[in-house]
Amino acid sequence: MPIRTAYTAKIEHLQILDEQGNLDTSIGRPGDPGMLTDEQLLHLYVQMIECRQLDEIAFKLQRSGRMHTYPQNKGQEACALGAGFAMRKGIDWIVPCYRENAAMFMHGVPMALILLHWAGDERGNQYPPGVRVTPIAVPIGTQMLHATGIAWAAKVQRKDEVAITFFGDGATSEGDFHEAMNFATVFNVPAIFFCQNNQWAISVPRESQMASETIAQKGLAYGAQVMQVDGNDIFAVYKAVYDARERARAGGGVTLIEAITYRLADHTTADDARRYRDSNEVEAWKAKDPMIRIRLYLEKKGLWDSGRQRAEEERAEASVKQIVDQVLSWPAPKREEMFDSLYADMPQMLREQRQQWATHSLGLDGSQSGLRSGSSAASH
Numbered sequence: 267m268p269i270r271t272a273y274t275a276k277i278e279h280l281q282i283l284d285e286q287g288n289l290d291t292s293i294g295r296p297g298d299p300g301m302l303t304d305e306q307l308l309h310l311y312v313q314m315i316e317c318r319q320l321d322e323i324a325f326k327l328q329r330s331g332r333m334h335t336y337p338q339n340k341g342q343e344a345c346a347l348g349a350g351f352a353m354r355k356g357i358d359w360i361v362p363c364y365r366e367n368a369a370m371f372m373h374g375v376p377m378a379l380i381l382l383h384w385a386g387d388e389r390g391n392q393y394p395p396g397v398r399v400t401p402i403a404v405p406i407g408t409q410m411l412h413a414t415g416i417a418w419a420a421k422v423q424r425k426d427e428v429a430i431t432f433f434g435d436g437a438t439s440e441g442d443f444h445e446a447m448n449f450a451t452v453f454n455v456p457a458i459f460f461c462q463n464n465q466w467a468i469s470v471p472r473e474s475q476m477a478s479e480t481i482a483q484k485g486l487a488y489g490a491q492v493m494q495v496d497g498n499d500i501f502a503v504y505k506a507v508y509d510a511r512e513r514a515r516a517g518g519g520v521t522l523i524e525a526i527t528y529r530l531a532d533h534t535t536a537d538d539a540r541r542y543r544d545s546n547e548v549e550a551w552k553a554k555d556p557m558i559r560i561r562l563y564l565e566k567k568g569l570w571d572s573g574r575q576r577a578e579e580e581r582a583e584a585s586v587k588q589i590v591d592q593v594l595s596w597p598a599p600k601r602e603e604m605f606d607s608l609y610a611d612m613p614q615m616l617r618e619q620r621q622q623w624a625t626h627s628l629g630l631d632g633s634q635s636g637l638r639s640g641s642s643a644a645s646h
């Protein structure tokens with residue numbers, strides 16, 4: 267028996283809007299299915315400006331001690347915005363990681379709640395009814411399994427719903443990614459796996475943590491449809507997710523999209539990327555910023571100018587600051603409330619602990635460990 271080819275594959279890379287703001291209309295024209303119109307693009311660009319403002323203000327809040335760790339989205343906004351816009355609000359499910367502010371806002375999560383979350387306030391995870399967004403997932407990879415489960419439920423219940431989950435390049439080295447992909451493809455559920463390959467997992471570069479040339483090819487191993495896109499090109503992101511969504515709705519199952527992007531900021535406010543990243547690399551990626559190319563495109567069409575840019579930045583800054591003021595003026599949660607969001611039915615042991623926290627100061631209660639004593643432990 268001669269050797270035959272058992273399997274061949276190719277990974278396609280999609281870019282529609284290049285770094286200079288030129289649109290490749292061979293893929294489609296604005297308004298075609300999966301192609302953004304100028305009006306939609308303007309709407310998304312304004313949201314991008316708002317997200318950048320939020321990043322800057324959240325950074326300052328953290329530096330001035332009014333917020334805990336915050337992961338900036340800077341440089342990756344085309345991913346969350348383009349993908350979020352391709353999903354149907356109130357119908358499809360957004361299953362985020364922690365760099366998808368734009369998609370979460372678009373699908374109904376109030377910005378105030380995101381600020382509360384990063385200030386360590388559990389109320390920041392309690393979204394309004396009808397919002398189809400799961401809470402921010404900091405444990406790397408866990409949310410992909412949730413997306414598979416949500417999509418499976420939709421399939422079993424014969425509901426026309428699709429789940430999209432976001433994760434980073436580093437997350438594809440976690441077992442959760444492989445389990446979620448395997449289950450999703452075997453059960454052919456309507457799920458989209460959207461990898462934001464921003465080249466780094468905190469201080470570990472992509473090449474040091476995986477030997478595969480692309481992340482998209484990992485999806486082929488599981489029998490998913492795969493696509494690589496320029497993640498700083500909102501047209502490409504929107505089209506890839508739109509096509510994947512339509513395919514999933516038609517019973518075509520799972521798509522893994524690898525979006526090539528870059529984290530322009532530190533990993534979080536607890537990090538200093540200058541210690542491990544070459545500044546030339548950062549500068550090269552700054553030129554590929556998703557905002558620059560949209561602006562160039564809109565300016566060429568006479569739909570934008572520096573006056574409008576300034577006005578929108580000022581408007582966004584004022585609007586974010588107003589929300590920040592609102593959040594800072596909310597009464598602090600009672601400390602025993604930290605028990606409340608863990609279980610639907612709280613076990614007896616936790617009920618007792620909750621009661622203790624509500625009625626005693628930690629360390630001053632004789633029934634508790636003698637390790638802590640004094641009034642400093644009682645302050646909160």
Ligand SMILES: Cc1ncc(C[n+]2csc(CCOP(=O)(O)OP(=O)(O)O)c2C)c(N)n1
Binds near residue numbers: 407
């Ligand atoms: C299970 C788990 N292990 C380790 C961490 C610590 N951690 C936080 S972010 C991160 C890197 C994630 O990299 P990537 O998936 O590429 O996402 P990015 O932050 O680049 O968007 C790690 C290891 C964690 N949060 N959860």
Ligand SMILES: [Mg+2]
Binds near residue numbers: 435464466467
């Ligand atoms: Mg990463």
